[in-house]
Amino acid sequence: MTARFRLRQAWIIARLEVRRLFLSRRGLWVYGLAMLPAALFLIHGIDVQYRLGQSRRGGIVQPAVVEALQTGMTEQQVIEMAGKPQEDRQWTRRKWEERVEGGRKISEQRVAPARRMIYFDGSRRVLLFFEDGLLRDINKYQILNFPEDREVFAAIFQYYYLRLAVFFGCLGVFLNLFRGEMMDKTLHFWLLAPARRGVLLAGKFLAGWMAATAIFAGGALLAFAAMLWPHMGAEGQAYWQGPGPMHAFRYALAAAAGCAGYGSLFLAASLWVRNPIIPAAVLLVWEAARSFLPSLLQKLTVLYYLESLCPVPAPLDPEMPALLRLLLAPAEPLDPWLASAGIVLFSAVVLRAAVAGVRRLQINYSTD
Amino acid sequence: MSAQEIVFENVSKFYGDVLGVNRVDLRIGPGLTAIVGPNGSGKSTLMNLMCGLIQPDRGEIRVLGISPRDPERLMRITGYATQFDAAPRWATGFDFVVSGLLLFGYSTALAERLAWAALERVGLTEAARRKVTSYSKGMRQRVRLAQAIAHDPQVLVLDEPLNGLDPVVRAETIALFRQLAAEGRHILLSSHVLHEVDSISDRVVLLANGSVIAEGNIRGVREEIRERPSQFLVRCADPARLAALLFERAPVAEVRVLEEEGALLALTRDRRAFSRVLTELAAGGVAIETVVPADENVHAVYEYLIGGSA
Amino acid sequence: MAIYRRGYQRYDGPRTSHAERLAVLARDAWRRATAQRLVAVLLAVSCIWPLLCLLFIYVANHAELWGGLDRNFASILAVDHQFILTFMKVQAVFSVILAALAGPGLVSPDLANQGLPLYFSRPVTRADYVAARTAALAGLLSLVTWVPGLVLFAVQASMAQPGWLAANWRLGAGLVAGFLLWILLVALAAVASSAWVRWRLIAGALVLGYFFVLSGIGAVVNAIFRVEWGDLINPLRASYGVWCALLGAPMPSGLTLPMSLGALALMGVLLALVVERRLRPVEVVS
Numbered sequence: 019m020t021a022r023f024r025l026r027q028a029w030i031i032a033r034l035e036v037r038r039l040f041l042s043r044r045g046l047w048v049y050g051l052a053m054l055p056a057a058l059f060l061i062h063g064i065d066v067q068y069r070l071g072q073s074r075r076g077g078i079v080q081p082a083v084v085e086a087l088q089t090g091m092t093e094q095q096v097i098e099m100a101g102k103p104q105e106d107r108q109w110t111r112r113k114w115e116e117r118v119e120g121g122r123k124i125s126e127q128r129v130a131p132a133r134r135m136i137y138f139d140g141s142r143r144v145l146l147f148f149e150d151g152l153l154r155d156i157n158k159y160q161i162l163n164f165p166e167d168r169e170v171f172a173a174i175f176q177y178y179y180l181r182l183a184v185f186f187g188c189l190g191v192f193l194n195l196f197r198g199e200m201m202d203k204t205l206h207f208w209l210l211a212p213a214r215r216g217v218l219l220a221g222k223f224l225a226g227w228m229a230a231t232a233i234f235a236g237g238a239l240l241a242f243a244a245m246l247w248p249h250m251g252a253e254g255q256a257y258w259q260g261p262g263p264m265h266a267f268r269y270a271l272a273a274a275a276g277c278a279g280y281g282s283l284f285l286a287a288s289l290w291v292r293n294p295i296i297p298a299a300v301l302l303v304w305e306a307a308r309s310f311l312p313s314l315l316q317k318l319t320v321l322y323y324l325e326s327l328c329p330v331p332a333p334l335d336p337e338m339p340a341l342l343r344l345l346l347a348p349a350e351p352l353d354p355w356l357a358s359a360g361i362v363l364f365s366a367v368v369l370r371a372a373v374a375g376v377r378r379l380q381i382n383y384s385t386d
Numbered sequence: 387m388s389a390q391e392i393v394f395e396n397v398s399k400f401y402g403d404v405l406g407v408n409r410v411d412l413r414i415g416p417g418l419t420a421i422v423g424p425n426g427s428g429k430s431t432l433m434n435l436m437c438g439l440i441q442p443d444r445g446e447i448r449v450l451g452i453s454p455r456d457p458e459r460l461m462r463i464t465g466y467a468t469q470f471d472a473a474p475r476w477a478t479g480f481d482f483v484v485s486g487l488l489l490f491g492y493s494t495a496l497a498e499r500l501a502w503a504a505l506e507r508v509g510l511t512e513a514a515r516r517k518v519t520s521y522s523k524g525m526r527q528r529v530r531l532a533q534a535i536a537h538d539p540q541v542l543v544l545d546e547p548l549n550g551l552d553p554v555v556r557a558e559t560i561a562l563f564r565q566l567a568a569e570g571r572h573i574l575l576s577s578h579v580l581h582e583v584d585s586i587s588d589r590v591v592l593l594a595n596g597s598v599i600a601e602g603n604i605r606g607v608r609e610e611i612r613e614r615p616s617q618f619l620v621r622c623a624d625p626a627r628l629a630a631l632l633f634e635r636a637p638v639a640e641v642r643v644l645e646e647e648g649a650l651l652a653l654t655r656d657r658r659a660f661s662r663v664l665t666e667l668a669a670g671g672v673a674i675e676t677v678v679p680a681d682e683n684v685h686a687v688y689e690y691l692i693g694g695s696a
Numbered sequence: 697m698a699i700y701r702r703g704y705q706r707y708d709g710p711r712t713s714h715a716e717r718l719a720v721l722a723r724d725a726w727r728r729a730t731a732q733r734l735v736a737v738l739l740a741v742s743c744i745w746p747l748l749c750l751l752f753i754y755v756a757n758h759a760e761l762w763g764g765l766d767r768n769f770a771s772i773l774a775v776d777h778q779f780i781l782t783f784m785k786v787q788a789v790f791s792v793i794l795a796a797l798a799g800p801g802l803v804s805p806d807l808a809n810q811g812l813p814l815y816f817s818r819p820v821t822r823a824d825y826v827a828a829r830t831a832a833l834a835g836l837l838s839l840v841t842w843v844p845g846l847v848l849f850a851v852q853a854s855m856a857q858p859g860w861l862a863a864n865w866r867l868g869a870g871l872v873a874g875f876l877l878w879i880l881l882v883a884l885a886a887v888a889s890s891a892w893v894r895w896r897l898i899a900g901a902l903v904l905g906y907f908f909v910l911s912g913i914g915a916v917v918n919a920i921f922r923v924e925w926g927d928l929i930n931p932l933r934a935s936y937g938v939w940c941a942l943l944g945a946p947m948p949s950g951l952t953l954p955m956s957l958g959a960l961a962l963m964g965v966l967l968a969l970v971v972e973r974r975l976r977p978v979e980v981v982s
Binding site (some may be wrong): 019023026027030031033038041043114155202204206207209210211213215217256281377378380381382383 | 401411435438439440441453455457458459460461462466468470471474475476483485486488489490491533
């Protein structure tokens with residue numbers, strides 16, 4: 019048999035398997051994991067467009083006027099400067115106040131008038147809070163904030179896609195390749211094919227990788243597009259004509275590399291270990307602790323290579339305790355091409371170990 | 387090792403602490419061979435070992451000179467219809483057979499042609515476009531058989547291939563096995579339906595508790611069971627008189643005049659002497675219509691060798 | 697001549713009490729869970745963090761060891777609600793992994809092997825079965841949660857200045873109550889997962905996914921919509937809100953006690969519904 023023939027066999031196996039993986043009812047949750055951020059970004063986009071339209075219809079005040087507003091101003095002064103607000107709500111609130119009388123503290127309840135006015139300056143929504151007729155608080159926020167949305171996407175991609183969705187998705191997809199068929203009692207059909215076990219493994223891995231990459235890279239790109247959609251004015255156009263396409267490519271590449279890295283690990287684990295959930299849990303903890311590991315050990319995590327492929331570094335978790343922040347020692351990211359080569363090499367080594375596992379694989383259809 | 391035989395040399399297989407097969411030595415030539423034994427005797431284990439689905443803990447197996455560890459070569463010449471009653475959920479009967487054939491490197495057109503031919507041989511063309519999961523048990527059995535024979539293998543391994551088949555299909559399938567065997571292939575089938583095994587094959591491997599109890603053609607095996615007297619059914623005009631004559635002249639252990647008219651059952655430990663006496667009696671004028679060995683079949687051999695231990 | 701009619705007669709001798717029968721199921725589940733070697737390994741691994749915390753308590757209570765240190769750093773070395781919360785968060789992760797490993801083995805095999813009709817043909821109800829399995833798992837999870845937590849608390853109380861216990865008893869009570877709530881949720885999730893998928897491996901992965909993926913989804917909702925209610929989707933975060941309230945710590949931003957309790961109650965009801973729907977004594981013929 020020639021190497022060409024074996025490659026063809028692997029391709030046929032992959033083609034047959036990929037159909038099963040895409041159409042499997044058991045795998046529908048993987049689509050859910052991958053498409054959820056895209057759906058949420060889309061809902062966010064629709065919401066933003068709706069709020070923008072509503073705000074524009076309510077009238078626009080000059081940004082300079084908004085900047086001139088100061089706490090302590092009266093309601094009348096604000097209305098004279100900015101005009102009629104888009105939204106105006108008045109209510110009363112009960113307030114406890116303390117005063118000292120004859121050396122004793124006395125608490126008294128009184129009713130205080132409160133009011134909230136909302137203005138729009140073309141891009142920001144400005145919320146003004148009044149109490150007792152005086153401006154107490156000014157809250158401005160950008161309805162459409164492209165840099166912030168890009169940063170949100172970067173965080174979601176690294177924290178949700180790479181660490182969770184791709185991780186658990188690959189766990190499901192790649193466990194299903196051999197262990198799933200063992201459970202369905204159909205694995206013997208493959209083992210009875212006139213193909214080397216290594217070829218079978220290559221074909222199945224290829225199928226799993228193609229399916230997982232299509233789902234997760236596709237999901238990430240859809241989410242990227244949904245994030246970009248409300249910004250497709252001048253700002254979005256400029257981004258799309260600048261670094262945008264390369265960013266999209268690198269996100270897709272990182273997702274594909276994640277599928278290869280985690281996929282090869284889970285495939286090997288499913289062949290070598292009786293309960294692959296243990297290595298999966300260990301890997302989850304190992305990858306999560308990545309940032310706290312010494313630089314050398316960080317290079318032994320899949321995330322190190324994946325993060326090097328990402329175009330925008332993810333922001334740190336703002337709630338991380340100060341003591342833990344002190345322990346962080348992020349390693350220098352790799353060049354994207356080196357990171358890609360690293361993942362390919364890593365996957366190849368793991369798959370080589372998986373080949374040894376698949377050679378000793380025996381049919382055992384007892385209930386697992 | 388012979389490149390024309392299926393050879394098991396001192397093969398043992400354990401599932402943890404449970405014995406699968408123990409020190410099996412076998413040489414199986416072309417033709418139809420039945421593996422017979424009670425449930426759990428190791429029939430399927432032997433077949434799975436032969437096709438590489440499981441690996442032996444000890445010993446060596448060669449199928450026409452090829453190791454089961456080399457599926458690339460082995461499965462080109464081998465077809466295995468397993469007992470596992472499961473099929474891929476996505477596949478129709480036709481897809482199921484074609485997908486197997488594509489892995490042989492056949493073009494799609496050739497694979498489809500071979501698939502139709504195989505499905506036709508097992509009488510499944512009408513249901514070929516239906517999902518395998520919607521098939522009855524017998525149809526699933528047949529589609530597995532179709533996949534096993536589709537690439538025209540030299541060695542055909544069939545684990546309980548007649549299970550779930552209706553009588554008509556069963557007869558057709560048996561005829562198919564005979565035809566394939568007559569073409570010089572090695573056909574190895576397991577069954578516990580003993581009268582069927584009798585009608586299909588004249589060579590058996592008897593297994594019990596993972597060990598080979600006996601092997602060879604039925605008559606040879608029966609002759610080897612010396613502790614049990616051979617039984618002959620003799621039809622004659624006067625069974626009572628013949629019984630008396632047999633007691634007088636032949637080495638019989640027991641003669642039973644059967645209730646049905648004109649028949650007796652004789653048990654002897656010396657087949658040759660018994661035959662000689664019968665011939666003499668017939669020549670001397672005793673009217674003997676037929677003499678048939680009553681326990682020269684798989685069922686009897688099975689009873690004698692395994693019945694007690696099963 | 698006499699003819700004795702010997703038909704079926706049901707057993708009418710003495711029977712053990714309901715509680716004893718329940719204990720039989722729980723004992724069996726406990727034996728099955730602890731028989732796994734990996735469970736023992738994980739139990740050992742999950743002692744590492746409590747041991748480190750023990751070391752921390754020792755250092756925190758021996759001022760002479762860090763007397764020369766910067767005052768800001770010294771203020772970090774306090775056994776307070778923040779310390780307890782950090783301990784609880786880490787052990788909660790271990791408890792999830794332990795539940796993913798040991799939990800599905802208690803239910804999935806019974807379902808996969810059509811064993812439930814056998815259980816329910818005895819004087820055992822579905823509620824008994826679930827309660828016994830959950831109790832066994834809860835017992836196991838206790839070993840990595842409130843039991844070591846209480847030990848730490850006791851050690852701290854014995855090492856601290858007189859009066860510390862009286863001033864901080866709420867930390868111990870909150871720790872136990874918070875962990876009991878968490879254990880109930882985790883055990884329920886493990887039982888529901890194995891009732892849902894029946895396959896032990898995938899049920900284990902589902903337990904991990906339930907906690908880790910939901911936390912991710914909660915964070916995604918927060919990030920995209922710039923809200924904080926996404927935390928309610930996250931079981932660990934919602935529990936964290938309750939723990940803060942129980943320990944007297946400031947509530948995390950965006951969460952209130954009723955919201956956290958409501959979210960946890962909703963999760964519990966949904967998981968219980970899954971158990972109710974899937975854990976039935978029927979034989980599935982495929």
